[in-house]
Structures are given as structure tokens and as C-alpha cells.
Amino acid sequence: MARVAVLGTGLMGSAAAERLASKGFEVILWNRTRSKAEGLAGRIGARVAGSVEEALDRAEYSIAFLADDDALMGVAARVGRVDGLVFVNSSTVTPQASSRVSEYLEGRGACYVEAPVLGGPKAVREGRLIVIEAGRDHCKRLAHPVVSALAERVVDAGEDPARAQALKLAFNQLLIGSLAILSEALAMVESYGLGVDKLREVYEGTVFEALASKYLERLASEEWPTSFRLALASKDLDYARRAAWAAGLPAPVTSAAAELFKLAAHSGLANSDYSRIFQFLRGLKRGPGERGVEA
Ligand SMILES: NC(=O)c1ccc[n+]([C@@H]2O[C@H](COP(=O)([O-])OP(=O)(O)OC[C@H]3O[C@@H](n4cnc5c(N)ncnc54)[C@H](OP(=O)(O)O)[C@@H]3O)[C@@H](O)[C@H]2O)c1
Secondary structure (H helix, E strand, O other): OOEEEEOOHHHHHHHHHHHHHHOOOEEEOOOOOOHHHHHHHHOOOOOOOOHHHHOOOOEEEEOOOOOOOHHHHHOOOOOOOOOOOOEEEOOOOOOOHHHHHHHHHHHOOOOEEEOOOOOOOOHOOOOEEEEEEEHHHHHHHHHHHHHHEEEEEEEEEEOOOOHHHHHHHHHHHHHHHHHHHHHHHHHHHHHHOOOOOHHHHHHOOOOOOOHHHHHHHHHHHHOOOOOOHHHHHHHHHHHHHHHHHHOOOOHHHHHHHHHHHHHHHHHHHHEEEHHHHHHHHOOOOOOOOHHHOOO
């Protein structure tokens, strides 16, 4: 049985651990907060390691699902010599962090594959992720058993790991930004006595149909279980604007959306599903006496 260390057992990492165990991998879990990994370990027949080093000891593969740049760089800094280890990073990070971590880990003997993903925990459990992959060809070949256990489609981004993260951020930039605009549109039509059904009918047969049919119910529902934390959506928009800035592009639209999500996260929605952006925007509605000149 091939041994895989799963680094980070949040929503995505725990789903990946479950999927990999069901595909016959021997799974070792490591999580910053160890207690959060223990129930999962019992359920899927995995072992919990007390340190990153212990998790990687004699592992053929590792896959990281960590929150952000700081988390990935902090974990990478704890990696000792790992000759021959195939290190797959599926955390969404900046292209700049991706370059630094890949260089550092390759210097430690790892075969590094950048593999950010499209799709949430449910898609992970069902092996239906879209994986954007970059790295040296022979490393991508070596990573195939792990990547193919999780993915139904792989987009090859070439050799440079930073490019895989640029593409991943480009996807989330459009998705999360679109949800913000869709939320504003829904809040606006609601104020005119209209709702999800009428708005969906208007979008039907247009380029917006798929977005509306997938997300309008989710936005409008009073509660939605968290599958992607709003704080991480905020982080992704911030990373997308920083990736643009690093290339000399001001990205004003992405910056505005990033500020909006930051405000929402700080208003107490950080751990709620990112679709709660609708409730946040609707909550900004002013009363009749408070309207500005535009009203
Ligand atoms: N959820 C999705 O739908 C989705 C889809 C595609 C990509 N992603 C990306 O996948 C990654 C994981 O997402 P998720 O939804 O699983 O997030 P999550 O549930 O919030 O889990 C985050 C993980 O990162 C760990 N972590 C946070 N800060 C850390 C630090 N400073 N040092 C070490 N570990 C740290 C957490 O450990 P603790 O348990 O100790 O807090 C936890 O294991 C993120 O980069 C996210 O953007 C998510």
C-alpha cells in the first residue's frame, strides 16, 4: 500500500484523506490542531502524526490542503530531508509563495507538484475535482496515482508552479466576484418585490444561466452549511489582486470585491459559507429616511 501524508485536515484535507483511504492508500494525517484529526483518523482507519516530520517519515506522497501562504510556508519550513517524496500542494496560495515553497522543498529532495483544485469537499469525496497541475514532467508522472484518485480532469499548466496558482486565482476571482455582483442584483430586485424565480427566468438561455441556476438558491437560503469558508474566499480575492499588482496591474474590480469580502469576514461571517455574502450585502440596505442623493 502506498503511503500518503495528508497535511491539513480542514474541510478539503479531511475529504481528501477519506477519498485516498477509500482508494487503498495508507493515510497518515497531520493537522496543526491535532484533536481535529483524531475523529477522522478513527473513521477512515488512518494514523495521526504528532509532527510534520513524523507524517513525512517513509511517506511516498504528501498532499497539502492548508489555508494560505503563511500556513504552507510554515509547514514547509518544518520539512527536513525528504529525498524522493512527491509533495503535492493543493492549497490555494499566491504565485509568489508557490515559487518560494517549491524551490525550498525541491532543495530538500522533494519532487514538487503544484496542484490547486476547483471543486469543494463533496467533489473531493467523489473524485470529481478539476486539478490545475504544474511541475517537472517526471514529478507530475510520479504524482499521478494521488492526483487521479481525486480528479476527473487535469489542466496542465506546464512546469512553473506559480502558473498553476495564477490560473486557480483567475478562476476564483471570476467565481467569487460574480457571486458578489449576483448578490447585489438579487438584493436589488428583491427591493422591487421580485425574487429568485423571476431573476432565474431572466437569465435563462443566456450566458448567466449556469451561474444563476447553481448559485441563486444557495445565496437566498437562510442557512447553508459551510463548504468554503468566507474568510478563504476573501483570501483568494486578496491573493488575486496581489498577483495582479505583482505584475503591474491595478485590478480595481478585484480590489473592490476583495475589500467587500474582507468587511464581511470581519463582521462575523469568516467561518460561514462564502454564499453568506448575499446576507451581508442585503444587511447594508438603508431605511427610507437614510437614503442618499442617488435615491
Ligand atoms: N473548501 C473549498 O471548497 C475549497 C476548494 C478549493 C480550494 N480550497 C483551498 O484549499 C485549502 C484548504 O481549504 P479548506 O476549505 O479545507 O480550509 P479549512 O477547512 O479552513 O482548513 C484549513 C486548514 O489549514 C490549517 N491551517 C490554518 N492555518 C495554519 C497555520 N498557520 N499553520 C498550519 N496549518 C494551518 C488548518 O488547521 P487547524 O485545524 O489547526 O485550524 C486546517 O487544517 C485552502 O487554501 C482553500 O483556499 C478550498
